[in-house]
Amino acid sequence: MPQISLVSKNFQYPDQVELQAALSRGAWEQWKRVLAEKIPPAAIIEEVKAAKLRGQGGAGFPTGVKWGFVPKDSPKPKYLCVNADEGEPGTFKDRAILENDPHLMLEGVAITCYAVGIHTAFVYMRGEFYQPQRVMEKAIREATEAGLLGKNIQGSGFDLDVIVHMGAGAYICGEETALLNSLEGWKGWPRLKPPFPAVVGAFGCPTVINNVETMAGVPHIMRLGAAEFQKLGTEKDGGTKLFAISGHVAKPGVYEMTMGSSLKELIYDVAGGLPGGRRLKAVIPGGSSAPVLKADEIDVPLEFEAMAAAGTMLGSGAVIVLDETVSIPEVFMVTARFYAHESCGQCTQCREGCTWIYKISKKILAGHGQPSDLDLMLDLADNMNGKTVCPLGAAMALPTIGFLKKFPHEFLALMKS
Numbered sequence: 001m002p003q004i005s006l007v008s009k010n011f012q013y014p015d016q017v018e019l020q021a022a023l024s025r026g027a028w029e030q031w032k033r034v035l036a037e038k039i040p041p042a043a044i045i046e047e048v049k050a051a052k053l054r055g056q057g058g059a060g061f062p063t064g065v066k067w068g069f070v071p072k073d074s075p076k077p078k079y080l081c082v083n084a085d086e087g088e089p090g091t092f093k094d095r096a097i098l099e100n101d102p103h104l105m106l107e108g109v110a111i112t113c114y115a116v117g118i119h120t121a122f123v124y125m126r127g128e129f130y131q132p133q134r135v136m137e138k139a140i141r142e143a144t145e146a147g148l149l150g151k152n153i154q155g156s157g158f159d160l161d162v163i164v165h166m167g168a169g170a171y172i173c174g175e176e177t178a179l180l181n182s183l184e185g186w187k188g189w190p191r192l193k194p195p196f197p198a199v200v201g202a203f204g205c206p207t208v209i210n211n212v213e214t215m216a217g218v219p220h221i222m223r224l225g226a227a228e229f230q231k232l233g234t235e236k237d238g239g240t241k242l243f244a245i246s247g248h249v250a251k252p253g254v255y256e257m258t259m260g261s262s263l264k265e266l267i268y269d270v271a272g273g274l275p276g277g278r279r280l281k282a283v284i285p286g287g288s289s290a291p292v293l294k295a296d297e298i299d300v301p302l303e304f305e306a307m308a309a310a311g312t313m314l315g316s317g318a319v320i321v322l323d324e325t326v327s328i329p330e331v332f333m334v335t336a337r338f339y340a341h342e343s344c345g346q347c348t349q350c351r352e353g354c355t356w357i358y359k360i361s362k363k364i365l366a367g368h369g370q371p372s373d374l375d376l377m378l379d380l381a382d383n384m385n386g387k388t389v390c391p392l393g394a395a396m397a398l399p400t401i402g403f404l405k406k407f408p409h410e411f412l413a414l415m416k417s
């Protein structure tokens, strides 16, 4: 069974949020070892590269490679921003880490900062995360009092401050450059790239931005070694991934799987299949911006490239299961409503396109659509896809193309003639 407990190993213990309990289960051991053995920072970056850890925030960029882009000789301070915004509809796996094992993520943060030469880390959390904020701030306080964070950590001369920064609940602020603007106190509008944050990031300084789950994988790489960690997954996607599965399954929740496990197994063997003997209609496999898969397309490995080859994305690992009772035009309208609401408005194609698609989808549901509306929405999607400052436009365009091309009959059935 490809289900596994690595990052989620200690989620079952309610006291794992307390430092002493976490220490008794091995928390912070790798961080202490890194400092005691004075492991060279470059060796850690190489280890993370060899482990084939990929970013778990959605894009799947190789983590060690990203760290390697940070200039080593910059006279400016460097920063780490942990992306704890978790705004993609269907996604709730970072919250599981933040609330159940904050010390695992913090240990990953400490090792990352040491490897890249960073002395200040921000945990940028979505505004609604009151409970994760409470848990994380307590964990930072306890770790600082225990000399695992703060000044001259374990007598090593290495300093690290970790600061929780709360957002105001905007989906766009999960996009890394909008996150930076928001952190700096500006409107959460994405920035043009290049320059990339690794070179010009927070406050104009080199900045690493990584997802919560990416950070949580780092201590396990140091514990298992790159080769063991990589082998849990596939040649290009090392280790494991947390999947948040919701919708029409018997056991919705967060499950950890080895990279490359089958989506079908996750739905039927791990999450208990569809309740009430109902048939599967479709699966949105990587959060609401991932193109939909039809029921006969789900025998695909949970791996970044395999999912791309199947015409969709692994994304944030949010699997939304839709049974035969679901109206695809309704799911589409709800999706469009979300993006129309969350488009930041900076790019015309996205601001107008998301709103227009939402209005047309509502009109079709009300029975006032016409067949040419499908082409109009595909045209709007084409105008947004890859033509905006950030990928929010694509996040609306790709599901539009997916729903309209795979289920046109459901839209046409709502039209009078």
Ligand SMILES: Cc1cc2nc3c(=O)[nH]c(=O)nc-3n(C[C@H](O)[C@H](O)[C@H](O)COP(=O)(O)O)c2cc1C
Pocket: 054, 055, 056, 057, 058, 059, 060, 061, 063, 083, 084, 085, 086, 087, 088, 171, 172, 173, 174, 175, 176, 177, 209, 210, 211, 212, 214, 390, 391, 392, 395
């Ligand atoms: C509109 C939008 C929203 C995003 N929201 C999140 C988010 O909530 N959490 C996250 O980790 N990444 C999010 N991302 C991806 C980030 O821009 C970035 O790729 C990620 O934080 C990098 O970390 P990783 O390499 O560890 O995945 C979002 C991207 C876009 C375009």
